[in-house]
Amino acid sequence: MTNQYDLKNNNFGIAEQLWNWWPLLPLYPYGRRRTFVKEIIPKKIWSFEQLQGLYYVAVPVRLTVVKVEGGLMLVNPLPPTKELLHSLNALEKVYGPVLSIVLPTASGLEHKIALPAMARSFPEATLWVCPGQWSFPFGLPLSWLGIPSNRTKLLIEDGVPHSESCTWISLGPLDIGLGRFQEISCFHRPTGALLVTDSLIGIEAEPPELFSKDPTPLLFHARDRGDQPLLDSPELRRRGWARVVLFSSFLRPECLDIPPLLDVLKYAFRPGLINSKAHFGLFPFSWKKGWEKSAEELIGRKGPLLQIAPVLERLVFPRAKEAILDWLDELSRLKGMRMMVSAHYSRKVPFGSGQVKRLKNSISKRPWAISSGNWSFLNGLDSTLLRGGIVPKDPLETFRD
Numbered sequence: 001m002t003n004q005y006d007l008k009n010n011n012f013g014i015a016e017q018l019w020n021w022w023p024l025l026p027l028y029p030y031g032r033r034r035t036f037v038k039e040i041i042p043k044k045i046w047s048f049e050q051l052q053g054l055y056y057v058a059v060p061v062r063l064t065v066v067k068v069e070g071g072l073m074l075v076n077p078l079p080p081t082k083e084l085l086h087s088l089n090a091l092e093k094v095y096g097p098v099l100s101i102v103l104p105t106a107s108g109l110e111h112k113i114a115l116p117a118m119a120r121s122f123p124e125a126t127l128w129v130c131p132g133q134w135s136f137p138f139g140l141p142l143s144w145l146g147i148p149s150n151r152t153k154l155l156i157e158d159g160v161p162h163s164e165s166c167t168w169i170s171l172g173p174l175d176i177g178l179g180r181f182q183e184i185s186c187f188h189r190p191t192g193a194l195l196v197t198d199s200l201i202g203i204e205a206e207p208p209e210l211f212s213k214d215p216t217p218l219l220f221h222a223r224d225r226g227d228q229p230l231l232d233s234p235e236l237r238r239r240g241w242a243r244v245v246l247f248s249s250f251l252r253p254e255c256l257d258i259p260p261l262l263d264v265l266k267y268a269f270r271p272g273l274i275n276s277k278a279h280f281g282l283f284p285f286s287w288k289k290g291w292e293k294s295a296e297e298l299i300g301r302k303g304p305l306l307q308i309a310p311v312l313e314r315l316v317f318p319r320a321k322e323a324i325l326d327w328l329d330e331l332s333r334l335k336g337m338r339m340m341v342s343a344h345y346s347r348k349v350p351f352g353s354g355q356v357k358r359l360k361n362s363i364s365k366r367p368w369a370i371s372s373g374n375w376s377f378l379n380g381l382d383s384t385l386l387r388g389g390i391v392p393k394d395p396l397e398t399f400r401d
């Protein structure tokens with residue numbers, strides 16, 4: 001049975017997990033992309049997860065599969081390895097063919113990179129992309145990026161897919177200098193699930209199950225020095241995960257020191273650690289006392305903590321809080337919403353009218369896009385971009401009527 005099969009996952013090897021296009025966006029785990037499949041809502045929504053990150057700072061990136069009338073809709077493509085296609089084809093046998101592939105973000109490179117390959121894997125599917133797609137350093141037409149124009153439509157501008165069961169809501173557009181930020185969320189009415197890409201996340205203390213296939217990134221970061229071996233325990237995995245969350249949230253949190261090169265070399269190349277898995281003992285991080293407190297502010301204890309990712313708040317929305325509030329207003333009018341499925345972190349986060357209201361209140365009242373503490377590095381980046389004229393002072397101006 002498909003459901004049984006999906007829940008079990010498989011022990012595929014490297015040959016079925018190869019992603020040969022990885023040099024286009026050279027992120028960990030490079031050419032080997034394991035896929036973890038989980039049914040989120042029985043017979044309706046499935047999560048396909050792979051890891052993606054830099055220097056073992058890796059978080060799940062998610063393709064969400066939704067049962068729609070006559071077949072399946074894929075939201076946020078992932079590298080279509082043999083392993084991933086095997087599971088998708090198993091779902092197709094039971095629930096019908098892949099009818100549409102949706103790229104609902106204009107800016108999220110990690111979501112758009114696999115669209116051409118995914119489109120080739122499903123030649124009959126219609127592609128729906130967020131308007132305002134851009135490429136860097138040159139703005140190339142979609143067909144030059146490998147996206148077939150004869151079966152590609154722009155979300156909202158050309159209509160929307162599966163309107164019999166889906167309501168589509170736009171966050172943005174915003175001018176972010178190099179291109180635009182826009183994300184179009186899908187509210188799947190039969191299940192009450194809101195599918196978002198980067199706008200909202202939920203983070204919990206337990207590391208994502210995906211790491212059970214290879215916990216190396218967690219064990220690597222659970223250490224304090226390069227001469228310490230990579231030991232494994234549930235506690236160490238949680239510790240490593242908390243640090244990965246801090247890195248990916250703030251890029252360079254205040255509770256982290258980068259030691260001088262000589263100190264790093266002093267503890268490197270020790271017996272037993274001269275291998276690529278341990279990065280040869282090179283560990284250029286030193287966590288300050290009390291770093292756990294910073295992590296606690298991002299991580300839910302009893303379940304996922306709903307939040308706007310600090311990177312997004314500080315680099316995309318620092319001067320556009322009203323766009324987030326308008327979007328939340330729209331969400332609060334959706335009838336029957338009860339959960340959120342985001343393209344990163346926790347796969348299922350409680351999200352109903354109560355959560356929307358609390359989030360809106362908190363954003364309205366708390367200091368927004370602050371500049372100090374763990375946020376200092378992000379603030380520095382934003383200030384540099386602003387001073388250099390790379391990002392506009394008013395990101396909403398370009399798109400105002």
Ligand SMILES: [Fe+2]
Pocket residue numbers: 108110111197198343344
């Ligand atoms: Fe993303």
